[in-house]
Amino acid sequence: MGPTGSSSARPTAAFFDLDKTIIAKSSTFAFSREFQAGGLISRGAVLRSAYAQFVYMVGGADHDQMEKMRQMMSQLCTGWDVQTVTDIVADTLHNIVDPLVYDEAVSLIEEHHAAGRDVIIVSTSGAEMVEPIGAMLGADHVVATRMEVSPEGKYTGKIRFYAYAENKAKAVRDLARKRGYDLDGSYAYSDSVTDVTMLEAVGHPFAVNPDKELRKVAKEKGWPVLVFERPVALGSRVKLPPAKPTLAALAIAGAAGIGAAVWVNARKAKRAHSA
Template sequence: MLGVVENHSLPRTAAFFDLDKTVIAKSSTLTFSKSFYQGGLINRRAALRTAYAQFVFLVGGMDHDQMERTREYLSALVRGWNVQQVKEIVAETLHELIDPIIYDEAASLIEEHHTAGRDVVIVSTSGAEVVEPIGELLGADRVVATRMVVGEDGCFTGEVEYYAYGPTKAEAIKELAESEGYDLERCHAYSDSVTDLPMLQAVGHPHAVNPDRALRREALARGWPILDFHRPVRLKQRLPGFAVPPRPALVAVAAIGAAAATAGLVWYANRRRSTVA
């Protein structure tokens, strides 16, 4: 428990949260692939590939090279997507897809930081069109996310305007600290990946959450707290008054997503067998 209310005569503070596998149990971007498939933005082959990427992410996370390949693939994939359509799909499926995979422990921490008078900032490599609605769902005060270039036709060009990854996350929170008056020495940060080491080093209270092996080693060497989050819970279970209107049309989306995920696992297993052979 954090348990200390901020002294408002002191500089402001914040808690910075990575999103994927820190606040939610899956990759936020890849989670929506089933909805993008149903909405006609991606084909079956792309859906299978993103299902496989989600599987790799869940099993062991992604290292730097895998993240870079995924970024390049997704940047090319979204070229020509209508931004408004993406936002509408995310808004329509947000509760069905994200609500069930929010870690109870993370939601509690967010509440505790707010109670203590700290701002909560989500800092994610995923795109702003996905992260901003999730941040709103979580009650975050601010969001830092990757931004894609949007053309005059309202579609993604495939170029990246700002990539929230590695050192750029640390730079972003330092800029926020300057503009918002945060005292970083009194701020908290949470992440699961060693790629966020610069962000964790930028604050006085870093925490490793469900850390990959490299971050676990760093956390142990530096004496940082290591937190294990493993209880995804729906917000309506935490907040009895929380209600989401039913969306019968989305039942097919879940079915397609499950089929794609299963096919991705089969493809992965066949790939491993062929590699061994």
């Protein structure tokens, strides 16, 4: 089931989650090795702070636990030098981002543009990382997590905007008011149950490679389920611009990616054990 043209006099849009919806793996986890190699994350800190915390909290993802995770991520990157992060990402961005995007997702983006819709990426990852990815994909706008940077060019540890759960839905509604989008005629795509409120904000929600909880919600609500399974090199589908990112928000993305990968692995282990 693909997008169709809109008869509405108001413009419509298509909102895409990033990880596991457009990109076949976490867009941030791969950076953790580069951050560790660059001296930003010690192996001990990774094991003690990120891995232990996320494994401990893998049993559920309510808002209290997400607040604890947000605090942990803030503490992990506090004091990191922005230029160091920028240099690391500039050296590795193409190697990390280029390899795997879903061919089906790129086709959908192209179809939505052909139908006259704006395409917006809505991601919990850092804005300054998501924005160049969005540019590569031809997205019209990006909603993502934003961190505060001190006048000295270091991460303060404060998060200006955390693009997660209801915050994503609110950002979608705010953007719709600002740009005049008809949300009833708009589309949204995600793989995660944490994005249910974002999916509910539009008239055409789609579950993409959904986790168990989102699959259940999609079945209850009658939402279409899409299976994306053809990852291709991004450069084979779109022209990649030179990578010169200024990633003021990437620290939170790197920390989030570490936890996200452990979260996924622990959930798989838990499900296998339950089976």
